[in-house]
Amino acid sequence: MKESKWKIGERLFNGIVRENPTLVLTLGMCPTLAVTTSAVNGLGMGLTTAVVLACSNLMISLLRRVIPNKVRIPAFIVIIASFVTVAQLLLEAYLPSLNKALGVYIPLIVVNCIILGRAESYAYSNPPVPSLFDGIGMGLGFTLALTCIGAVRELLGTGKVFDLQVMPSFYTPIGIFVLAPGAFFVLAMLVALQNHLKAIAAAKGRDVSKVGSGCGGDCPHCGVSGCADRGVPGDGPAVIDLTKEGK
Numbered sequence: 496m497k498e499s500k501w502k503i504g505e506r507l508f509n510g511i512v513r514e515n516p517t518l519v520l521t522l523g524m525c526p527t528l529a530v531t532t533s534a535v536n537g538l539g540m541g542l543t544t545a546v547v548l549a550c551s552n553l554m555i556s557l558l559r560r561v562i563p564n565k566v567r568i569p570a571f572i573v574i575i576a577s578f579v580t581v582a583q584l585l586l587e588a589y590l591p592s593l594n595k596a597l598g599v600y601i602p603l604i605v606v607n608c609i610i611l612g613r614a615e616s617y618a619y620s621n622p623p624v625p626s627l628f629d630g631i632g633m634g635l636g637f638t639l640a641l642t643c644i645g646a647v648r649e650l651l652g653t654g655k656v657f658d659l660q661v662m663p664s665f666y667t668p669i670g671i672f673v674l675a676p677g678a679f680f681v682l683a684m685l686v687a688l689q690n691h692l693k694a695i696a697a698a699k700g701r702d703v704s705k706v707g708s709g710c711g712g713d714c715p716h717c718g719v720s721g722c723a724d725r726g727v728p729g730d731g732p733a734v735i736d737l738t739k740e741g742k
Contacts, residue, residue, distance in 0.1 A: 510632025517640035537645025545634020552630030
């Protein structure tokens, strides 16, 4: 039970901080730069992607012993597309304004490299519960990043956040931040900020070498081959397990 709780916590922390898909791994840049003209749009896009990511991770993990290895990518796309269709229909029914604002970027979630990447690298080789929380963690990290970018762009570009006036009346909005170049400026500032915080942590003697590396420190259950920490490049999880068991 303790190991299970640690695994869930590690998966959530991994997605939100260590491997934040936007600020650390710089994945999913198309929706990140296109829809974050406001905090609401960023939050909506992030939560929609998070729901699809969590559900597809869970389903792929449940079917991992059934899906043939040679057709796993087409199978992943079919599963992801099914959840995206459901999410889009729900948005169209209950949040039509958000659905209209996000536009074509909702269907494009199907080919979002974050979702396909987690399906391939984690869900297809791990049990359902950790896979579900891996999807939730990555989704929350993506949502947090998009909401922050959208809030900063909206604040500087209109003086509002979540459509609420924040800046004083004498503030002159900087229109470029709600245009395409503003997305690059804000993303660059947030990435630079997290790199600065990482440098401060390293200066204090903390080990930040695994931030962004994808390493959770759980070598026996890791699916990445060729890791130098294992001692022998190319050793897989089964080799390590057999060694530990003395077989």
